[in-house]
Amino acid sequence: MSVDTDTVKRVARLARIKVSEEDATRMTGELNAILGFVEQLDEVDISGVEPLTSVVEQTMKKRTDGVTDGGKAADITLNAPASEDNFFMVPKVVE
Amino acid sequence: MTDLTKLTIAEAREGLKNKDYTSLELTDAFIKNIETANESLNAYVTVTADKARDMAKASDAKLAKGEGGALEGIPLGIKDLFATQGVHTQACSHILDGFKPAYESTVTSNLWADGAVMLGKLNMDEFAMGSSNETSYYGPVINPWRKKGSNQDLVPGGSSGGSAAAVAARMCMGATATDTGGSIRQPAAFTGTVGIKPTYGRCSRWGVVAFASSLDQAGPIAHTVRDSAIMLKSMASVDAKDTTSVDLPVPDYEAAIGKSVKGLKIGIPAEYRLEGMPAEIEALWQKGIDWLKDAGAEIVDIAMPHTKYALPAYYIVAPAEASSNLARYDGVRYGLRVPGKDIVEMYENTRAEGFGEEVKRRILIGTYVLSAGYYDAYYLKAQKVRTLIKRDFDLAWENGVDAILTPATPSAAFGVADQDLHSDPVKMYLNDIFTVTVNMAGLPGISVPAGLDNNGLPLGLQLIGKPFEESTLFQVGQVIEDAAGSFAPEKWW
Numbered sequence: 001m002s003v004d005t006d007t008v009k010r011v012a013r014l015a016r017i018k019v020s021e022e023d024a025t026r027m028t029g030e031l032n033a034i035l036g037f038v039e040q041l042d043e044v045d046i047s048g049v050e051p052l053t054s055v056v057e058q059t060m061k062k063r064t065d066g067v068t069d070g071g072k073a074a075d076i077t078l079n080a081p082a083s084e085d086n087f088f089m090v091p092k093v094v095e
Numbered sequence: 096m097t098d099l100t101k102l103t104i105a106e107a108r109e110g111l112k113n114k115d116y117t118s119l120e121l122t123d124a125f126i127k128n129i130e131t132a133n134e135s136l137n138a139y140v141t142v143t144a145d146k147a148r149d150m151a152k153a154s155d156a157k158l159a160k161g162e163g164g165a166l167e168g169i170p171l172g173i174k175d176l177f178a179t180q181g182v183h184t185q186a187c188s189h190i191l192d193g194f195k196p197a198y199e200s201t202v203t204s205n206l207w208a209d210g211a212v213m214l215g216k217l218n219m220d221e222f223a224m225g226s227s228n229e230t231s232y233y234g235p236v237i238n239p240w241r242k243k244g245s246n247q248d249l250v251p252g253g254s255s256g257g258s259a260a261a262v263a264a265r266m267c268m269g270a271t272a273t274d275t276g277g278s279i280r281q282p283a284a285f286t287g288t289v290g291i292k293p294t295y296g297r298c299s300r301w302g303v304v305a306f307a308s309s310l311d312q313a314g315p316i317a318h319t320v321r322d323s324a325i326m327l328k329s330m331a332s333v334d335a336k337d338t339t340s341v342d343l344p345v346p347d348y349e350a351a352i353g354k355s356v357k358g359l360k361i362g363i364p365a366e367y368r369l370e371g372m373p374a375e376i377e378a379l380w381q382k383g384i385d386w387l388k389d390a391g392a393e394i395v396d397i398a399m400p401h402t403k404y405a406l407p408a409y410y411i412v413a414p415a416e417a418s419s420n421l422a423r424y425d426g427v428r429y430g431l432r433v434p435g436k437d438i439v440e441m442y443e444n445t446r447a448e449g450f451g452e453e454v455k456r457r458i459l460i461g462t463y464v465l466s467a468g469y470y471d472a473y474y475l476k477a478q479k480v481r482t483l484i485k486r487d488f489d490l491a492w493e494n495g496v497d498a499i500l501t502p503a504t505p506s507a508a509f510g511v512a513d514q515d516l517h518s519d520p521v522k523m524y525l526n527d528i529f530t531v532t533v534n535m536a537g538l539p540g541i542s543v544p545a546g547l548d549n550n551g552l553p554l555g556l557q558l559i560g561k562p563f564e565e566s567t568l569f570q571v572g573q574v575i576e577d578a579a580g581s582f583a584p585e586k587w588w
Contacts, residue, residue: 051478055537
């Protein structure tokens with residue numbers, strides 16, 4: 001399978017990365033090189049094979065549903081590019 | 096007085112205990128080396144000299160009372176991927192500009208609890224995506240090694256290029272690193288250092304910037320097999336904050352060093368013999384086989400028929416997981432924000448400016464293979480192939496194999512800005528061809544320096560072990576180290 005420039009632009013939109021016309025053209029070639037490389041997997045007989053979901057056989061660890069952390073709003077917003085009163089500030093989303 | 100920066104961790108541990116020198120003297124010697132070397136090598140992105148001296152003084156106070164942990168007073172470098180409280184933590188990306196976490200990663204917390212001293216944060220490929228340390232926002236790291244009679248700049252490998260170069264150039268005693276497809280073992284091989292990626296689940300991933308969560312593991316890079324065993328013992332732990340951290344006690348890895356390898360079965364997979372592989376690497380591999388045979392190990396041929404599919408499967412799984420993990424960098428919670436006319440344009444502008452080309456490439460591939468209609472054809476298929484890769488290893492273990500010996504890399508270190516490698520992203524990816532199988536199967540792998548090529552550049556051999564059998568890797572690795580000797584670059588910086 002290979003991608004065209006329109007697909008690259010659509011995927012970039014999904015990934016929320018702005019691409020120029022020039023970027024999209026260049027990336028189409030690069031992405032097709034990678035997709036061409038992974039096409040080798042078509043040679044492998046995977047019938048009846050289960051997908052690997054965990055490399056280590058271990059049952060998911062569980063803990064009691066309790067509060068173990070919190071009260072750190074100032075720490076959490078500490079690195080925000082824009083914040084006010086421990087809230088993240090973003091451009092207006094609702095008109 | 097002897098040059099303190101030439102000591103191994105094991106030697107310094109003795110010297111500090113015997114009060115031959117203080118941690119402050121040791122730390123100052125490394126800070127001095129960093130000051131002289133960093134302009135040429137670019138291994139550190141931030142140096143925490145004051146913090147290092149404070150930590151060293153605290154260690155000296157403990158050592159004076161005959162107290163202290165396993166790494167008391169030992170100066171280390173930390174890869175920029177590990178969260179360090181109040182200190183530069185940016186995965187060497189522009190998008191994390193100015194990020195200083197309010198918390199400490201579990202791995203670094205373990206090191207500080209054992210008394211280690213932090214010298215600073217080390218350069219790396221952006222978000223650990225790269226094999227040459229050239230994707231860093233802070234520029235490439237230069238390998239302290241050069242070809243005989245040449246002054247061409249070589250790469251130290253990646254993504255832990257800063258860690259490997261800093262150890263090789265004596266800018267720290269040991270360094271933390273991470274490995275998703277070979278990012279500890281390939282740079283270790285390129286710089287004549289020892290690097291181990293432990294079993295998935297051995298070191299906590301908590302506080303380590305995520306790249307591909309099912310593959311990422313932290314591990315050390317150090318001068319010797321013993322030093323890497325000392326560091327891993329401190330880095331590894333069982334951590335409630337990481338659900339993939341495995342509930343197994345951390346063994347005393349050093350106890351395995353010096354043990355005979357007599358009777359151990361070492362597997363040699365023919366599939367790692369690549370067409371067009373340099374004769375020197377082939378010869379080195381044979382040398383390794385001979386060393387282990389001489390030491391009494393039994394050498395057996397094994398079949399790993401799915402080896403060649405590990406790298407293509409990796410280039411579906413890793414970008415898919417990365418595209419999901421890196422969705423969090425949106426200009427809202429941390430780092431860079433580039434304004435736009437609305438919130439979506441703000442996201443798009445921020446991510447376009449904040450991510451480098453390689454990171455964007457992987458996010459796009461990952462987004463594509465996970466998008467509606469393609470999931471089964473790519474991601475699901477790759478996860479099935481992964482089962483087959485793991486099965487190849489499981490069969491070897493079932494047949495009594497204790498460890499597998501392979502070359503660490505298909506070549507020695509290459510030039511900075513190599514035209515051929517940059518013309519096609521896949522060519523760069525091939526650097527990880529021998530290491531990536533180990534991540535796909537979650538196994539431990541160690542790279543040990545084994546010799547120099549005709550140009551005088553270091554080459555490494557890789558040992559792959561059973562899950563949580565890191566001790567066997569240290570045991571066998573020591574035999575290779577004893578036979579091969581150690582390698583240091585000639586100082587030009």
